[in-house]
Amino acid sequence: MIENYSEARFWLDVAVLTGVIANTAYTWLANRSKVNKAAIEQVGHRVGGLERRIGELEADVRHLPGRGDVDDLHERITGVSNQMGEMRGELHGINRTLSLIHQSLLDERNSK
Numbered sequence: 001m002i003e004n005y006s007e008a009r010f011w012l013d014v015a016v017l018t019g020v021i022a023n024t025a026y027t028w029l030a031n032r033s034k035v036n037k038a039a040i041e042q043v044g045h046r047v048g049g050l051e052r053r054i055g056e057l058e059a060d061v062r063h064l065p066g067r068g069d070v071d072d073l074h075e076r077i078t079g080v081s082n083q084m085g086e087m088r089g090e091l092h093g094i095n096r097t098l099s100l101i102h103q104s105l106l107d108e109r110n111s112k
Contacts, residue, residue, distance in 0.1 A: 065073070
C-alpha cells in the first residue's frame with residue numbers, strides 16, 4: 001500500500017496540473033493555428049483576385065497609345081490648327097472683299 005499518502009497525493013496533483021497545462025497549451029496552439037490558416041486562406045483569395053485584376057489592367061495598358069503616338073497626334077493637331085488659321089485669314093479677306101463690293105453696290109444704287 002501507499003505509505004505516505006500526502007506525498008503521493010502531491011505528486012498526483014502535480015501530474016494532473018502538468019496535464020491540464022499541456023492540454024491548455026495544445027488547445028490554444030491548435031485553435032491559433034486554425035485561425036491563422038483561415039486568415040492566410042482569406043489573404044490568399046484576395047491576392048488571387050488582385051493578381052487577376054492587375055493582369056487585366058496590364059492587358060489594357062498594352063493597348064494605350066505610347067509617347068510616340070501622342071507626339072504624332074500632337075503634330076497632326078498642330079497641322080490642323082495651322083490650316084484653320086490660314087482658312088480664317090482667307091475668310092477674313094473674303095469677308096472684307098464682300099463688304100467692299102456690298103458698299104460699292106450700295107453707293108452705286110444711292111448715286112442713281
